[in-house]
Amino acid sequence: MNTVWIILAPLIGGLLYGVERIVRARMQGRKGPPLLQPFYDMFKLLDKRPLLVNPAHVLLGIMHFITLWIAVGLIITGTNLLFVIFVHLLASIFLVASGFSVRSVYSHIGANRELLTMVAYEPLLILIAAGFYLKNGYFSIELIHEGEPLLGSLWMLFGALLLVIPIKLKKSPFDAAEAHQEIVGGVEVEYSGVYFEFLYMAKWLEYIFVYLLVILFAGNSVMMAIVLVSSVFLLVNLVDNATARVRIPHLIAITLGIGLTLSILNLIGVGYGL
């Protein structure tokens, strides 16, 4: 069963992305594309003539996709949460390396910004894992899914996760790493055709990844998981459509400032059994 889910993960991510495009369009007063537009885009990309900038660049892009898929797969099979976060970190590092492997200025700035956003969100992800550990005494995702919902005691860590989601999904106000009006998509700029498809699908996997992290807070309650995912989805899109993009220094200050405070308070609370 898990294998099926793992294989389907990018497709579900694509569907989620399609739904989100419609929701976003409606929030902007537009009709929006068809639900399957992400897949149509993919077929179109297959048709394009692939241009290879250099082999390392493409290889790192593909590695980024595969590692991300592994990270998603590891969450689905229910292994160690901390391990998953480090695999995900590895995937991001591949992306940054690919950005630096070409000569485009936009790609360099994008990779630079990607690195800086990692500085902002990685500590929070690790603290979230630490929160689960302090609460339960284990990192195992399988066991977390079997346990009670932890939203009640870890709600401040959940708030920190909410700050991470826009960064990971490249949404306003925290989409400076991609910032198409400034740096034309950052690290994506030199990818084309079938190679870009890997990056495109990696984006869908990011959706699955963050929403799987959201589900962790629901524990064994399916109902709560559905409510959490849909409300987070709505919230992220509302904020996306109500804010401008903030600059990288602001991004780091906001996420680390608010996120670290929330998570450390939460950890202290959990540590003292409050």
Added chain:
Amino acid sequence: MWYSVKKAFTNLLSPPQTIDYPATPIKRVERYRGLIEYGEEHCIYCLKCEKACPPGAILFTHTDTPTENPKNKKSLAYDYNPHLCIYCGECVRACPKPNEALWQSEKKPGIGVKEDRVNERWFEVEGRKGS
């Protein structure tokens, strides 16, 4: 910021502003400035429209098979290029008999790229005019 959030939320629930364009046709306004149309039988061949036209989209050239209009003493033929026309209506304002000999309709011109070399015939007309 709450205002923007509220806006985004109400937009989600209200119908979109965009329409399914090819399926739903665009509403054409009244008095839309469209194609210039010509009523040969009323034309007095004063050639004012030809002089007034800024891009030169109306040309009168000599023809061997003139119309039966008695005013057409120099055996001229009217030619109009809708792809050159800028729909400004100067010709209609210059015309001594507007609405009879020359008027501006609300029709849109056809798409120019349907066939290759749409202007071939027009170049020929212009060539005749020049010589």
Added chain:
Amino acid sequence: MGRKIIDIPLGSQHISLLEPIKFRFACENEKIVDVSSDVGFVHRGIEKACTTKFAYDAVPYVVARICGLCAITHSLAYTTAAESLLEGVVTRRAKYLRMLLVELDRIHSHMLCLSHTAENAGFEAMFMRIMGDRESVMDIQERITGNRVQFDYVSIGGVNRDITTDIEKEIRKTLAFIREKTHGYLEEFTTNWSLSLKFKGVGVLTLDEAYRYNAIGPLARAAGLATDVRSETDYLPYNEIGYEMRVGEGGDIYSRNIVRLFEILNSITMCENILGGLPEGEIQTKMKGKPTGEALVRLEAPRGELMYYIRGEGKAMLSRVRIKTPTFASIPAFIEVFKGSEYADAPAILASFDPCMSCTAK
């Protein structure tokens, strides 16, 4: 780490630009230290065409095609200049109708600028909403003139179409709608926290720099320089229809946006006053003769001062048409503003200038 200067190009094709302009920013990290620009990508030789291909009475339609957004101001400025050479007098009704179109044009042009500033600051939803509302202004312009973009409304001697009571009703309805929306934008631009991070104190043009670099239009007014051609000329009776100058302070993007928003509100009031006090009379007067002598006409286009200099020698063709467009004159000021800003802000700063490259390169 040493100080490494990298060159970041912006343009000639870039997502944040509508039109071809190229900037090359020399940046330290992301701070801009030097700027060079290239603006001539869409040079079409219109000044030359106006003096060799087209007779003086066809030129209003030629110059209208310099730019899609300020078509009306171009043809109006040229026509005013030509009329002063022909020594003709335009009826008051024609003048009022001209002003109506110019002000409607200003409303939608400012809305376009605001939406692009928002988009380049990363606020896509705002862009879509303003653009959607802007359609209604385009619609009434289409109702008045018969076309959405190329109005071809002004010709030598007056205007080409009159308005009917039906259209008047529609204009009033739309103006009320836009006024309500503009108050909404005003609220958003002043209270949205993320926009204030992007706009306040960013891209500052000081008052002294505005004087030095001859900034014009909203750019200058936002810096506190009280200059507006509408109050410096008298061939259009702006003083009769409730024109007010709005001068901002600070000279940053925020201030430019606020100046533009208030100008939209002022233009709405002016349009309503025009409709209320529309004089009776003909809309066209016949003008005879050939232009002789030289004339210089200035007109406030949405982006600032537009200047036409024409010289005729009693022939059907003019001997010189000089067009000074607003963006062209502001480029030295643009470059000054960019220096010292963050590259991350560059697209928003650029959009807040409301550049029009088709005008600039003509």
Added chain:
Amino acid sequence: MKKIETTLESVVSDLTAFYDYKVWEFLTLNGVAIDEGTTEIQWIFSRYGAIDDVVIYYAPVKNSETVPSVVDLIPSAIISQREIVDMFGITVENSEKGLYLDEDSLSAPLATCRI
């Protein structure tokens, strides 16, 4: 509109005496081809806040002559100086070619007088 004649030698000193950057707005530099080989160069100013107070300094320029640059006095003149260089093919101090025209395009399109 007031026209004041000046010469190439005296234009910089005339403008220095005349131009107060808080009173006058520099509109643009303009050229008008008068006859073959001669261009009238105009420096156009308008007074802030006054109604139609435009002053034009002008000087006839032979195409072989070099027009002095006024950029030190009026920084924003650089762009119109470059335009004049492109359009009329005359040389202006410190202003290079290539604002509008490329290497392979027609040179000096407005230089010839059309009569």
